[in-house]
Amino acid sequence: MPPARAATGSATDRAEQSRAELSAQHRPECSPRFPIRALLSLAPPIDNTKEEGEEKADRGGAQTSIGTGYDLANSIFSPDGRNFQVEYAVKAVENGGTSIGIRCKDGVVLAVEKVVTSKLLKQGANKRIATVDRHLGVVYSGMIPDGRHFIDRARDESRSWRDTFKTPMPTADLASRMGGYMQAYTLYQSVRPFGITAIVGGFDSELEAAKYGGPFLYMIEPSGLYWGYYGAATGKGRQAAKAELEKLDLSGSGTLSLLDAVKEAARIIYVAHDDNKDKEFELEMSWISGADGPTKGLHQEVPKALREEAERLAKKSLEDEDDDDEKKDDDKMQE
Amino acid sequence: MDHRPQAWGRPRDDVYGAYDHSYLQSGGPKQMTQSPVVTGTSVIGIKFKDGVILAADNLASYGSLARFTDVKRLRVFLGTSVVGFGGDVSDMQYLDRHLNELAIDESYEGGGAQEEHGEKGKLNAANLHTYLHKLMYRRRNDFDPLWNQVLVAGLDAAGKPHLSSVDLRGTAFTSPSLATGFGAALAQPIMRKYAATEEDAARLTRDQAVKVVQECMKVLYYRDARSLDKYSIAVVTKDGVELKEDEQLEKQSWAFAEQIRGYGTQTV
Amino acid sequence: MFRNNYDNDSVTFSPQGRIFQVEYAAEAVKQGSVVVGIASKTHAVLVAIKRNAEELSSYQKKLFPIDENVGIAIAGLTSDARVLSNFMKQQCLGHRLTYGRNMPVRSLVDMIGSKAQVNTQHYGKRPYGVGLLVAGVDDQGPHLFEFQPSGMTEEMVAFAIGARSQMARTYLEKNLDAFASCGRDELVQHGLKALKESLVQDRELTVENTSVGIVGVGKAADGSTKVEPFKVYDGQEVNAFIESVADDKEAEAEAAPAGGSGMEVDDE
Numbered sequence: 001m002p003p004a005r006a007a008t009g010s011a012t013d014r015a016e017q018s019r020a021e022l023s024a025q026h027r028p029e030c031s032p033r034f035p036i037r038a039l040l041s042l043a044p045p046i047d048n049t050k051e052e053g054e055e056k057a058d059r060g061g062a063q064t065s066i067g068t069g070y071d072l073a074n075s076i077f078s079p080d081g082r083n084f085q086v087e088y089a090v091k092a093v094e095n096g097g098t099s100i101g102i103r104c105k106d107g108v109v110l111a112v113e114k115v116v117t118s119k120l121l122k123q124g125a126n127k128r129i130a131t132v133d134r135h136l137g138v139v140y141s142g143m144i145p146d147g148r149h150f151i152d153r154a155r156d157e158s159r160s161w162r163d164t165f166k167t168p169m170p171t172a173d174l175a176s177r178m179g180g181y182m183q184a185y186t187l188y189q190s191v192r193p194f195g196i197t198a199i200v201g202g203f204d205s206e207l208e209a210a211k212y213g214g215p216f217l218y219m220i221e222p223s224g225l226y227w228g229y230y231g232a233a234t235g236k237g238r239q240a241a242k243a244e245l246e247k248l249d250l251s252g253s254g255t256l257s258l259l260d261a262v263k264e265a266a267r268i269i270y271v272a273h274d275d276n277k278d279k280e281f282e283l284e285m286s287w288i289s290g291a292d293g294p295t296k297g298l299h300q301e302v303p304k305a306l307r308e309e310a311e312r313l314a315k316k317s318l319e320d321e322d323d324d325d326e327k328k329d330d331d332k333m334q335e
Numbered sequence: 336m337d338h339r340p341q342a343w344g345r346p347r348d349d350v351y352g353a354y355d356h357s358y359l360q361s362g363g364p365k366q367m368t369q370s371p372v373v374t375g376t377s378v379i380g381i382k383f384k385d386g387v388i389l390a391a392d393n394l395a396s397y398g399s400l401a402r403f404t405d406v407k408r409l410r411v412f413l414g415t416s417v418v419g420f421g422g423d424v425s426d427m428q429y430l431d432r433h434l435n436e437l438a439i440d441e442s443y444e445g446g447g448a449q450e451e452h453g454e455k456g457k458l459n460a461a462n463l464h465t466y467l468h469k470l471m472y473r474r475r476n477d478f479d480p481l482w483n484q485v486l487v488a489g490l491d492a493a494g495k496p497h498l499s500s501v502d503l504r505g506t507a508f509t510s511p512s513l514a515t516g517f518g519a520a521l522a523q524p525i526m527r528k529y530a531a532t533e534e535d536a537a538r539l540t541r542d543q544a545v546k547v548v549q550e551c552m553k554v555l556y557y558r559d560a561r562s563l564d565k566y567s568i569a570v571v572t573k574d575g576v577e578l579k580e581d582e583q584l585e586k587q588s589w590a591f592a593e594q595i596r597g598y599g600t601q602t603v
Numbered sequence: 604m605f606r607n608n609y610d611n612d613s614v615t616f617s618p619q620g621r622i623f624q625v626e627y628a629a630e631a632v633k634q635g636s637v638v639v640g641i642a643s644k645t646h647a648v649l650v651a652i653k654r655n656a657e658e659l660s661s662y663q664k665k666l667f668p669i670d671e672n673v674g675i676a677i678a679g680l681t682s683d684a685r686v687l688s689n690f691m692k693q694q695c696l697g698h699r700l701t702y703g704r705n706m707p708v709r710s711l712v713d714m715i716g717s718k719a720q721v722n723t724q725h726y727g728k729r730p731y732g733v734g735l736l737v738a739g740v741d742d743q744g745p746h747l748f749e750f751q752p753s754g755m756t757e758e759m760v761a762f763a764i765g766a767r768s769q770m771a772r773t774y775l776e777k778n779l780d781a782f783a784s785c786g787r788d789e790l791v792q793h794g795l796k797a798l799k800e801s802l803v804q805d806r807e808l809t810v811e812n813t814s815v816g817i818v819g820v821g822k823a824a825d826g827s828t829k830v831e832p833f834k835v836y837d838g839q840e841v842n843a844f845i846e847s848v849a850d851d852k853e854a855e856a857e858a859a860p861a862g863g864s865g866m867e868v869d870d871e
Contacts, residue, residue, distance in 0.1 A: 091620030
């Protein structure tokens, strides 16, 4: 196979070829107990029977990775510079319940769709949005135990920040520290990346730092990459959720109020769930306002009454939309 | 003359003689805190029918100097308990930060559960006292004590008033009325007149108990030279904590001072 | 040989984002004999089928007390369960020592969840090969949790894990609404009936193979609530429980539904 590839002459193929040659010369004993050793040589299995054309055709898709050997361990670059294990971790996120975050002018709202996997689950007892510090909240999609670990670490970070600086941790710094933490899990073969994408919301006190205070929102991916957002969405329904978030007036001098953001968050989770209608779900929401807002600068669960009101409006808005669709269909028929 | 940099700014040996380095070396074992530095004086507390009252003045002394006059020595924990600190103020600040972290730990456990269960499942005053007891006793066994005596006021698991004390030696106890420092000698006898037993305390109304505490604060100001007439008072009941941090002693009468002989400008 | 290249360790994601080693560990739970747990407003019960390796050997215990207020039921690798059980005992004891109260059940379960998660993210470690049902009581009342090798922990109203547990879960789902108001004996009866659903043909509940564990909220002499400690019933102690769900008893109850026992009778 390698010589055939060399004929195509692309840079990546040349790299692949030279590695294959290298490893053919110094092929280490491959212990069946630790097949991972074989990966250290970065060599695709010699007896790989996969047709080259097949591989070429779907480069860029998931199939590119399979069978090359580059996807069998973390921290391995493929010849075109990808870490497939991180990409697979993203897949774990994409199967999880939708999480969103909204940063509006006077606060942050976090919301998550919790798909009910069993009737035997105690309703409302299993929380998915966690408090990291008084003013910091995190929601995540993907592998829930990984999310718990992430939360534990975030709490440790925010505590040690308090110990060192005697002040609450700014949201941006938490995002930075946790981004670094996630990234570290892409660096070694001895660990796997986190199977979550986390949305971090916070309200940095205006009282302690007038210039820098205010609501903040960040989203951290399994690679450790993070950006600040006005509206962030991850998990199964992220596409629909993003489309809805983009319609809101958030960026710059956005006008959406925190109360309305709660209602929008509920609606967006309902919209994002719409494609997954047959499965029941619970909506969980939390919010953070400034010191003079409803949560007094604290990260708290949205009160039951408000959440139920938001859910009622969300359902109504979905029904109205359906009615509209039907009407349109009717119109079409009449035409 | 010695021009090496390590000799710069030092007294010249040829003028003053060699420096006696033994001055700062005890030669004994390693020593930790031997005495408090900036201190707060008495904290007093008394139980009544529906809760507990705690009071302490707003002074932090540096030796006999009234160094800081707006120091809050009553700290609220989780909105349901109050801790009053006597003794070293920097150790108080350390403990305050520590208890703040403990309170953040408590906020991790289900934000929503709070709505459903209220304060149920949160650390109450009795739990807090147990915790502080372990902490102080541990520190004294490390020969690195936190130089405080603290009072803990709140409710216990059964919803009954809880008042307890723990000091730098890790000694812990409870009583219907408690006072630290000078208060143990000056305020405790007064409070015991009204609440000698749990039964007595359970008959006191809130207003009566507040009056007793105000009276005690006044006596402490008269007789304790490290005290102040500005003080804080906290009332803890099942409805939460009412904390007033800017109280002024009223109706003082210094007429008795006339009778004191041996000080001041008297000539007889 | 290997099912695929992605299932040799717990640090490799499959292209679909799955971790096969963790899924295989979950299979180990299904090898264990079935255990059932149910929680009501006042009690949480665990019932289990015990297995013996051979005719003359003893039966492997399935229920273990952790502390006064918590007990667990295990399905899967017993030796892994012991590691978790010891850890939970230490945590409960530590919490009791520092705070003077029962460990909140969710905190405890979260701790083993975190512990288990680490084993799914590091090379050279393996996930625990055991699932647990954790029954306990704290200030917020009775709780039932499920723990999985992945580190996933969830609070349930009722649940069953282990071999053929799907049948037991179906029974539980059918009777879900009845549990909240059940008394302790009714809860055990539901548990045993669920257990029966999972039994292999021709097998039945006996005093040798059945275990029952109960923890609840009781009333103290002064009317305040107190914990009814977790107790495991084995051998002759479970006879009455087994009798109460015997097939002929069922028929009897069906024949005379006005018995006033308040017991939910299965329609089938």
